[in-house]
Structures are given as structure tokens and as C-alpha cells.
Amino acid sequence: MSPHGRLWGVVAEFESPTRLLVAAHRVREAGYRQIDAHVPFPVEGLPEALGFGRTGIPFLVLCGALVGAAGGYFMEWYGMAIWYPLNVGGRPLNSWPMFIPITFELAVLVGGLTAFVGLILLNRLPMPYHPLFNVPRFARATQDRFFLSVESSDPRFERRRTAELLRDLGATEVSEVAR
């Protein structure tokens, strides 16, 4: 059990994305690291303000597309040239131009599915329960309000002072989040 017992952290509510951005910058400057924002649409500059690094998804998708392309071509070549070679008028068995459409389609298919699965798994979804859902006002994070959360696991976290800092930054409401 952490020193903060059943307290997951605090969450502050802001009325506009601009206020949230300023607050996110300040909270990070104050040395907090276990921070996240919860917003109803992607706010430009927010990941940078919170100090998030790269996502790694583009690399995954590239790998997926290459696996799809290589697998697709291999399947066609193996099936048509090795497993069941069929000589039609002496044409080459490895007739690569005819293998391109399926190679391409499988690159897109596997790449696209990698993007989807990567997005879901890296975000650790599906996640039916999250402590933040205990805060009734948090329902507006998917509608029209902008939230900034600081977790109690952050070494700088102090129940009162963290909440005060957030209030000073223009939060209209600061709530404690039970685990």
C-alpha cells in the first residue's frame, strides 16, 4: 500500500483547452511526472506539454506492412512455383508482376490491423474500470471539459499542496480520486 492509502490521485477540471495547456506546462515544470490529461478531443501540443515521448506506432505499422507484403509474396511464389507448379506455355513460374496486387493488399491489410491492434493494446484497452470513473464529474471528459490528473504514486505528490497548485492554475474543480 502506498503512503496515500486508497487515494489514486487528484484530478482538476478546466473549462478550456488553452487553460489546460498552461496548467499542464506548469505542473510539469513543478516536477510532477505521473500526470495525464483527459480531453474530449485531441488538443494540439498537449502530449509535448505533458512530456510524452514518441508513440512507436508508426514503426509497428511499418513492420506489419512489411510482414504482410513478404508473407503475401512468399505465399504466392511458394504456391505457384514450388508446391503446385503449372507450366502454361512456358511462362515463368515466378511471374512476379502478377503477384503484386495480392502482395500490396496483404501489406495494407496487415499494416492496418497492426495499427488497430497496436492502438488498442498500447492504450491497455479494453479497460472497463479505471479509478477516474469514480469521479462523477469525470463523465464530462468525453464531452466538454478538460481534466488534468496527478497520481499519488508521483514522488512529489502531496494531497493538499498538489490540489492547491491545480486550483491556483485555474481549475474550476479539484477532486480526489479513490482507487
Added chain:
Amino acid sequence: MTSEPEPRSEAPPPVLLTRHTYTSITDKIAGIVLREGTGRAWLIAFAVSLALFGLLAVAITTLLYVGIGIWGVNMPVAWGFAIVNFVWWIGIGHAGTLISAILHLLRQGWRQSINRFAEAMTIFAVMCAGVFPLLHLGRPQFFYWLLPYPNTMSLWPQFRSPLVWDVFAVATYFTISLVFWYVGLIPDLATLRDRSQSRIGRAVYGVFALGWRGSARHWQRYEIAYLLLAGLATPLVVSVHTVVSFDFSVAQLPGWHSTIFPPYFVAGAIYSGFAMVVVLTIPLRAAYGLGDIITERHLQNMAKIMLATGLVVTYGYAIEAFMAWYSDNPYERYVQWNRLLGPYGWAYWVTLVCNVGIPQILWLQRVRRSSVGLFAVSLVVLVGMWFERFVIVVESLHRDFLPSSWGIYWPTVWDFATFFGTFGLFLTFFMLFVRFVPMISIAEMRLLLEEKEEERAVS
């Protein structure tokens, strides 16, 4: 409303009319699903859709019971309605992907108001398209022979055949369209989960929202994944109708064996697809009072895209005729004469009037601005594009090289029942979509509002 002086006619109308807030736009779009519920008009439309869907069920059951002979297809025209309808439906789907993927990459802000239901249209249109080749197999229970799978006969599908490419292209297209649509839906499903008043609503939307909570970290990955999906869907959509055109152009039949086919098919697909988006948008916009979100700007832009793609299609017809003459190939020349004056000549003339002639009135701003005018032109284009595919499929097959193998094809009542039945399939799914899913992306509308706020702050 703004107090600005009368806008000049060249200035495009805005993409968003009322001065919405995050709260009001969320309330408006989510309210269509959660508050307005099942209205009388919706029920009537749904009943009609279900009746047509029933017709499809009867047509398919009869087909499976009696056999493919209930259709008008026979040698030499073995493709008939099934392939005409397949190409027509899959072409319609292309506009949805164009709006959601290509316009996203081009940063066209106006796409955000229409992409959701255009993508839904894509998915349902591809479903309708898929019905036809499956049934046309004659023995649909063996459809899996088209897929590479380990089998006791040690056989593979012929990977050099465009028909097998088609299986891969359409399957990939359907899968990626569905994934793209669902990824776009996740944040909106979370909004519905958080707004729903009923337990069932919260539970069902909650399951599909996967526990989305709008975390900035999640959004960061979401945005990049969405962009990559758009980047993958863009060449995909071009490839799908290209492969469909290969079904024809790789064959040696006069009228089919032509290099103009891929670009001309892709343009035609987008042409008919935008016509379908307009045909769906105008009634939806009126029925749900969405005039402030889907504005004249959207309709005008779609009209302009139709005009542009229509001209590419016109160029395709012209080049086909020119090449028939220029090639000095008697068979190609004959096909062109047969198109103009043969037993199906009327179908070619319908195509020309509907796709080349009538849509030219879209040059007039008055027509682009009028809902009725645009709706009517779009219906004409949908009819014209269907006849174009009829001309392509039937004209070339019914008279090829040897007069001894010529024949005439007429569809039967079951051909029509299957075709109109797929409208039931399409509309039933579409009505359910309109009823249970936000038909406009709420998250993207909030983003649009934010961008407008910034513009206002700058100026």
C-alpha cells in the same frame, strides 16, 4: 449569425453555421441517438427498408433452392446483373473512403461533418457488393475455395487471376474500412456511454467504447494510428477499383481489353459514390435539422467533386471511342458501333445522357446551391453509372469475335428482385446506424470548433 456585410458570392459558405460550444454540439449530435429516439418517420423508413430486405431474403432463398437458372445469365452473357451490381455497389463505397482517408490527408476541414456516415455507407455498400459474386458462384457454399487454405487436394487459388486479386482486394477493403470506422467511433461511443440515461445504453455503449477515457496519451496514439490508417486506406481505395477493372481489362474481349480502364473505373466509382453521399445527406440533413453542421459548403464541394470526376469519366468514354477508331481493329470498331446502334444501344445513350449530359448543369451555382437540384442530378448519376456498368458487362459479352457465339441477354424478375433487395440490405443497416450511432463524429466537430476559435482569436 454574424454582422458582417453580405458575403461575396465567391467566398465559400462556412462549414459550421451556428456558433456552437463543445456542450451544445455534443448535445445536438448525441441527442439524435439518445433523446429523439425512434420517431414515426424513422419507423416508416425502417419498415420500407425491412420489406426490401425481405425481398432479398426471398430472392436468395429461391436462388439457393432452384439454382442460378432463375437469373437471366447464360452463355455468352454469363456475368449479367450480378457483376453489374457488384461493380456498381463497390464503386459507391469508394466515396466514403475518399472522404474519410484522402480528404483527411489533404487536411480538408469540411470532411469532418460528413465522414462518419459516408464511411458507414462504404461498409454497407461493400456488404451489398459482396452478395453478388458470392451468389454468382453458383455454388456459394464453396466460396472458401477462393481462399488459400490447406486442403486435401493440394490446390491453391490461381494467384495470377484478377478474380482472385478481387477476393483479396474486396476483403481487405471491407476489413480496413470497418476498422477505420470503428477507430473513429470509439471516442463518440464513450460520449454516449457517459450521457446515456438507461442502464442498457450505458452497458452496451460502454462495452463498445472499450473504457475510453480521453487520456492525452491515448489520444496521441489514436491520432497517429488514425493518420496511418488514412494513409493505408488511400492507396487501398485506388487499388480496389483498379483490381475490379482488371477483371475486365485483363481479358481479351473487345471493349474490355483497354489500359484506360483502371483510372476510368476509379473516377467512375468516386463519381457514383459522391452521388450516393449526396442522396443520403440531403434527406438526413432535412430530417434531423442538421443544416448548421452540414452546410451548403459541403453540398457544393461534393457537387464540384462530382463534376470533376464526371469529366474524367467523360474522357474515358471519349478515349474508348477514339481508340476503337485509331486501333483500326475491326472487333474494337464493331463494339463501339454496337454500343451506339446495337440491340442495347439505348443503354449506352442513357449512360451518356445521365453521366455526361445532365450533370453539366452543375456548372451553374444555382443548381449546386439547391438541395432539390443537386439531389435530382445525383439520382441521375446513380442511374447513369449503373447503366455504364451494364454497357461494359453486357455489350462486350453478347457479341465478341465470332457471330456464331453471339447472343442476347435479358434479366429476369429474380435479377431485379435481388438488385432491389440489396437496397433493403443497405437501407436497413443504414437506418439502424442512424438510430444507434452518432452519424456525425462528435469528437471531430469539437476539434473543428477549437480550430474556428483559434482562427477567431487570430483575426
